[in-house]
Amino acid sequence: MASRNNSSARNEILEMLKDDHKRVKKAFRDFEKIDVESDPETAQQLVEQTCAELELHAMLEEELFYPAVRQALKEQDLVEEAEVEHDSAKQLIAQVRDLSPDDPKFKATFTVLGEYVKHHIKEEEGEMFEQLGRSKVDWQGVLEDMMERRVQLERELGLSEEEEESMEAESTETAEEQEESPPLPAGGRGGDAMKTEQR
Numbered sequence: 001m002a003s004r005n006n007s008s009a010r011n012e013i014l015e016m017l018k019d020d021h022k023r024v025k026k027a028f029r030d031f032e033k034i035d036v037e038s039d040p041e042t043a044q045q046l047v048e049q050t051c052a053e054l055e056l057h058a059m060l061e062e063e064l065f066y067p068a069v070r071q072a073l074k075e076q077d078l079v080e081e082a083e084v085e086h087d088s089a090k091q092l093i094a095q096v097r098d099l100s101p102d103d104p105k106f107k108a109t110f111t112v113l114g115e116y117v118k119h120h121i122k123e124e125e126g127e128m129f130e131q132l133g134r135s136k137v138d139w140q141g142v143l144e145d146m147m148e149r150r151v152q153l154e155r156e157l158g159l160s161e162e163e164e165e166s167m168e169a170e171s172t173e174t175a176e177e178q179e180e181s182p183p184l185p186a187g188g189r190g191g192d193a194m195k196t197e198q199r
Contacts, residue, residue, distance in 0.1 A: 009139035013065065013146060014129050020057045021121045024050055028114035040101035047110050051093045052157040054117065058086045059153055060146055068142045069128070072135030078128045085120045089113060 027050040036043040066079045073079065092113040099106040154160040 006137075006139045009143040010132060010135075010137070013139060013143050014132070016146070016150075017057070017061070017065070017129075018125065020053065021125065024053055024057070024117060025121065027053070028111075028117070031110060031114070036101050036107050043101045043106075047096060047106075049159075050110075051097060052159055054089060054093060056150070056153045056157055056159060058089070060149060062086060064142060064146050064149060068137050068139075069132060069135065072137050073128065073131050075127070075131065078123075078131075082120070082124060082128065085116070085123075089116055089120065092116060 027046060031043065031046055031050075034043045034046065062083065066082065070076070070079050092109060096106065096109040096113060099109060101107075151160075
């Protein structure tokens with residue numbers, strides 16, 4: 001039973017990383033459809049969001065995933081290669097962040113970053129992930145650490161805003177529903193009660 005739980009934890013980790021991969025690949029495809037000159041704001045927003053997601057993903061892998069799988073891999077140099085690829089991607093992220101959308105190199109730099117990331121994803125999923133089938137790793141422990149660290153990084157990098165926005169939308173609906181109920185007497189604690197409910 002323990003081994004089954006461990007293998008399902010491994011699958012969950014790999015699915016989480018693959019979901020990250022899918023999200024950034026889609027972002028690079030979306031960027032290709034944007035006319036940067038006529039819509040610089042959308043381009044800038046997408047680049048910022050994608051760079052933050054790439055940073056989060058890289059930190060999760062470097063801090064927790066790679067150290068855990070290093071010994072389990074037949075080809076030991078796969079982790080070193082992946083870390084070097086991360087370093088190169090980080091340099092491109094830093095470069096694109098220093099550019100504004102009206103800079104001719106803005107689009108080119110982000111496009112090159114995309115090509116780099118897609119190559120990295122192909123190698124990681126096609127080689128590294130494939131070798132982790134029967135590896136003796138405490139996947140359950142790694143999964144728990146990765147989930148906890150992910151929440152921290154999402155807050156730090158401002159990536160949990162989408163969840164906050166949906167929560168705000170729900171709390172607005174709640175406020176509208178309460179407006180339909182009879183008003184509270186002056187000096188009542190209605191405002192405080194509403195704030196508590198929204199939290």
